[in-house]
Amino acid sequence: MADGVRLRTWTTGVPVGSRPPVVLLHGGPGIADYLAPVAELIDDLCPVHRYDQRGTGGSPWDGTHTIARHVDDLVSLLDAWGHQRVVLVGHSYGTDLASHVLLARPDRVAGLVQVAGPFLEPWRAQYRAAERARRSPDQQARLDALGAQPSRTGAEEVEFLALSWCTDHADRDRAWGWAMAAAAPFTRSTS
Known part of the structure; x- marks a missing residue:
């Protein structure tokens, strides 16, 4: 990241035709990576990326957590992975992060899947x-x-x-x- 923080990432799968890559966004924040089994279900279809968000699992950080910081982190990762557009799959807090990325950078989002997010309030x-x-x-x-x-x-x-x-x-x-x-x-x- 631009501020020197290193985020732990995983990439599985291979490009298949013109399918966009998928980025799995874990919940929490504070819960280490648990989406590997989900990645295994789809990594024969496309590249799948996962990462520990700041302050989670293998991505330690003591600064102030803000949505803007997490959005910037994800956009920086997309650049590092060489992807212009991806499908974001968010779980729990990850749905909130995915929504903010979509609002801030719609040009980077090819699709959005939200699983058990805050929109379940009713x-x-x-x-x-x-x-x-x-x-x-x-x-x-x-x-x-x-x-x-x-x-x-x-x-x-x-x-x-x-x-x-x-x-x-x-x-x-x-x-x-x-x-x-x-x-x-x-x-x-x-x-």
Whole structure:
């Protein structure tokens, strides 16, 4: 980046015809890369790029986080990767970032896919109630306690994420294991 910050990136796939490359934008901010399995689903169709946003995973940074800074970072990465236009696929916070890139630089966006972004607000209360119903009372109490803490250790953060994510899986018998596996790489202490 222009300010000397190095962002961790991954690229898979190969160009196929005239299909534009895809850039996967993770949620968070603060959650390390978890979109590799998504990249594997489509990297036989086009080049797929992922990166850890500033202050996330392998992209450490202590400055002030702003949307403008994240937009500039992504545009700089597009330049470094040699892409004029890409399809942006954002998840959670990544949908917000993708929308801001589209508004700031529509000339760089060939397409936009948003997964579970902030535009789901009208359904949020029902969704949260359904999540609570899928957790045991002990799980919900622990999640509430961890969520109320001003900071969490790395182990507590993994537990918090697993408790948050275990309701995402339809197979309740394996949900906890899958959620722990997804949360395990996230060991950054917030304390």
